[in-house]
Amino acid sequence: MSSFESDPNLLLRCRRGDSAGWSLLVERYRRLVWSVIVKHRMRTEEAEDIFQHVFTTLITNIDGIHDENALASWLVTTTKRRCWRVSSQTRQSAERARSLDSDPDKSMDPVDSREDSIESRAQLEKQLVREGLERLGGKCKDLLEALFGAGGEPNYALIAEKIGIRVGSIGPTRARCLEKLTVVLSRMGFADAPDATPSVGSEPDID
Amino acid sequence: MTNHTPNSTPNRKVSIEQIADAASGVAGPALMAEVQSAATRDPRVAKLLSSFTSAVVAMKSDLLHEPSAETVMRAKALGARLATRRAESRSPITMLGEVFDRAGAVVLEWLNPDNGIALAGVRDDHGADVFEAVVDTAQITIRAERTIAKDGIVRMVGEVMRGDDMPVKAIIAVLDVDGVVLSTDATDALGMFAINLPIGSCEVVVSARAVDSTVHPTIVLPLGPSAPMRGGAAV
Numbered sequence: 397m398s399s400f401e402s403d404p405n406l407l408l409r410c411r412r413g414d415s416a417g418w419s420l421l422v423e424r425y426r427r428l429v430w431s432v433i434v435k436h437r438m439r440t441e442e443a444e445d446i447f448q449h450v451f452t453t454l455i456t457n458i459d460g461i462h463d464e465n466a467l468a469s470w471l472v473t474t475t476k477r478r479c480w481r482v483s484s485q486t487r488q489s490a491e492r493a494r495s496l497d498s499d500p501d502k503s504m505d506p507v508d509s510r511e512d513s514i515e516s517r518a519q520l521e522k523q524l525v526r527e528g529l530e531r532l533g534g535k536c537k538d539l540l541e542a543l544f545g546a547g548g549e550p551n552y553a554l555i556a557e558k559i560g561i562r563v564g565s566i567g568p569t570r571a572r573c574l575e576k577l578t579v580v581l582s583r584m585g586f587a588d589a590p591d592a593t594p595s596v597g598s599e600p601d602i603d
Numbered sequence: 604m605t606n607h608t609p610n611s612t613p614n615r616k617v618s619i620e621q622i623a624d625a626a627s628g629v630a631g632p633a634l635m636a637e638v639q640s641a642a643t644r645d646p647r648v649a650k651l652l653s654s655f656t657s658a659v660v661a662m663k664s665d666l667l668h669e670p671s672a673e674t675v676m677r678a679k680a681l682g683a684r685l686a687t688r689r690a691e692s693r694s695p696i697t698m699l700g701e702v703f704d705r706a707g708a709v710v711l712e713w714l715n716p717d718n719g720i721a722l723a724g725v726r727d728d729h730g731a732d733v734f735e736a737v738v739d740t741a742q743i744t745i746r747a748e749r750t751i752a753k754d755g756i757v758r759m760v761g762e763v764m765r766g767d768d769m770p771v772k773a774i775i776a777v778l779d780v781d782g783v784v785l786s787t788d789a790t791d792a793l794g795m796f797a798i799n800l801p802i803g804s805c806e807v808v809v810s811a812r813a814v815d816s817t818v819h820p821t822i823v824l825p826l827g828p829s830a831p832m833r834g835g836a837a838v
Contacts, residue, residue, distance in 0.1 A: 415683035422679050431668035444674045451678040455685045522668075525661035543627065544662035571623035578654040586654070 400531040404464035411458055422451055424530070428468060428523040429475050435515060436479035446478045453478075468523050472516050521586060528580045535559055536573035543570060617641040617648060626655030745809060757800045763790050763811055770794025771811050778806040 401420065409417025429450050433443045453474055454461075461470060529537045542555045543566075556563040578586075617638050624630040625638040642649040744764045763771040775796045776787045785805070788798040798807070 410686050413686050415679075415686055418682045418686045419679045422675060422682060426670055426675050426678075427665055427668040430670040434668060444671070444677075447670055447674050448678045448681060451682050452685060455682045521657070522661040522664065525658050526665065528658070529662070540662060544659050545665055547663075547666050567624065568620055570627060571618075571620040574623045574626065574655045574658060575619060575651075577658055578651070581654065581658065586657075 400527070400533075403467045407458060407461065407464050407467070410455060418455065421454075424527070425468065425471055425523070427526060428519060429471055431519050431522065432472055432475040432516075433479060435519075436476070436483065438479060438482065442482050446475065446482060449478055450475045468520055472519060476516075524581060524584050524586045525577075528577050528584060528586070531580050531584075532573070532577055535561070535569070536576055539566070539569055540573050540577065615641075619651070622648065622652050623655055626652055626659050628659070757802070758797055759800055759807060760795070760797045762793070762795045763809060764794050773809050773811040776808045776810075777801065778808060780805070782806075 403421075406417050406421045406424070410421060426447075429447055430443075433446050438446060450471060454471070461467065463470075529540060532540075539555070539559050539561075542558060543550045552563050552566055556566060561569060615637060621630065621634055621638055625635055630638065638648070638652060642652050746761050746764075759775075759777075763773040765771055770790060770793050773790045773794075773796070774787060775789070775798050777785045777798055777800060779785055779801065785801055786799055788796045790796045800807075
């Protein structure tokens with residue numbers, strides 16, 4: 397397992413003005429924030445603006461984050477609110493000539509909708525998987541990212557060369573790495589992960 | 604595609620490798636059926652298959668959620684600048700600077716409480732085009748927007764207003780990174796101004812006048828973590 401820097405530690409570094417810590421924090425959460433923006437179907441220029449706005453809001457309000465272990469949730473909520481606001485402003489601007497019967501902010505705001513809640517949970521679970529990979533580190537992280545994070549059909553020969561294992565070892569290594577990942581995820585509270593104890597060979601229907 | 608089961612049997616145990624193959628989408632139809640069959644018989648197999656599949660789906664979908672490198676770089680650069688400033692004193696001037704930083708500008712200065720005001724900014728991101736700052740002590744509000752005209756020239760258009768929405772007389776200057784004044788403008792009767800901006804980094808300094816027309820000396824705060832303080836930047 398790699399040494400994984402916790403969110404509270406990263407936040408502490410940011411509070412002290414450590415720009416390297418800030419850089420790590422942006423790296424860790426860039427995909428989470430972007431996934432929320434993509435889900436709201438923002439235009440490219442708006443998306444980039446929102447992305448920057450969310451992270452600068454974080455750094456300027458960093459003393460106000462009391463639950464440091466809920467940073468991911470904070471980022472999701474902040475990003476959603478910003479998306480709604482920008483969408484509302486865009487729509488108001490486009491429809492200024494017409495009078496609106498309903499409050500655009502209200503109609504845009506799905507904060508209580510079940511669908512939105514489920515979507516947020518899915519985004520947070522994806523973030524957990526990203527963090528799980530970071531915690532896993534080493535060859536397992538490299539292999540799983542090469543297999544599943546590169547898009548298209550994986551090229552086993554290239555992956556084997558890059559990771560430094562035989563092509564024939566990819567299958568067994570993938571299984572071990574996925575199992576290790578699910579153990580890590582279980583400890584992190586990932587809903588789909590089984591109990592933290594590895595299960596290979598000990599269960600009735602698993603060889 | 605791999606298939607670890609040349610002869611599929613109904614109640615055969617499955618290995619963790621086969622479960623991983625199924626979750627990864629590389630199992631053939633026979634192995635897939637066998638793993639699914641095992642999953643229906645044994646909740647532990649079902650759970651493992653589900654967790655493997657969830658992790659794989661999450662990893663694959665990450666491709667859709669990758670912001671551009673430039674976007675990430677800008678967020679890091681702006682945040683790093685703000686983070687550094689946080690370590691410095693939390694003076695009202697610094698906080699005013701943060702307001703403009705958030706809007707994509709780095710500010711600047713404001714020294715005298717009796718209506719003298721100046722700000723300077725570096726515009727290095729194309730995402731945030733509008734900013735607003737309220738200087739409570741002087742009861743002055745500055746609103747500005749950067750616009751890119753069809754001729755490609757970037758301009759900053761804005762207004763300087765008092766708290767009671769009356770226009771404020773002010774002079775606006777654009778300085779390059781060496782502090783050389785590139786262009787100036789003055790607010791009109793409505794408190795509005797428009798000024799051309801160069802490509803790249805620059806400072807925008809606003810010097811407002813008090814009611815008695817006095818122009819107060821101004822200081823431009825450092826733009827970066829190691830930049831020295833500069834005084835007397837009033838225009």
